Amino acid sequence: MIDLATLSEEALDTLITTRLALAGVDLAQLPEVADPATGVPTRAAALESLRAFLVQTVPQLNAWEPPVASPEAAQQAAAPLLYPSIATAWAPGSEGSVA
Numbered sequence: 001m002i003d004l005a006t007l008s009e010e011a012l013d014t015l016i017t018t019r020l021a022l023a024g025v026d027l028a029q030l031p032e033v034a035d036p037a038t039g040v041p042t043r044a045a046a047l048e049s050l051r052a053f054l055v056q057t058v059p060q061l062n063a064w065e066p067p068v069a070s071p072e073a074a075q076q077a078a079a080p081l082l083y084p085s086i087a088t089a090w091a092p093g094s095e096g097s098v099a
Contacts, residue, residue, distance in 0.1 A: 004055050012051045 004012070017027055030043040041049070068076075 004058060009051065012054060013047055016047060016050045016054070 007015070020027060027043050027046060030046055031040060032042060032044075034040075034042050034045070
């Protein structure tokens, strides 16, 4: 896993703009100069805030584990994974099940 705190600002900006572009968000739409009438953040302010979020908050969220006593209970209490476990391939009724 990459330690986000060790990345340069340029690398973080590239990561942020790429992820946002994949989601259809274009930071180039934000103004270069602050407009107090609208309160819209500048591009630089948005990137600064997103860099801080990546470096400070994401590692804390990633390190969270459910407070349970056993590994079996932890598996049940954990948040769902993006990809199913390799173990589901061996579960009865699963497509590709060996049993």
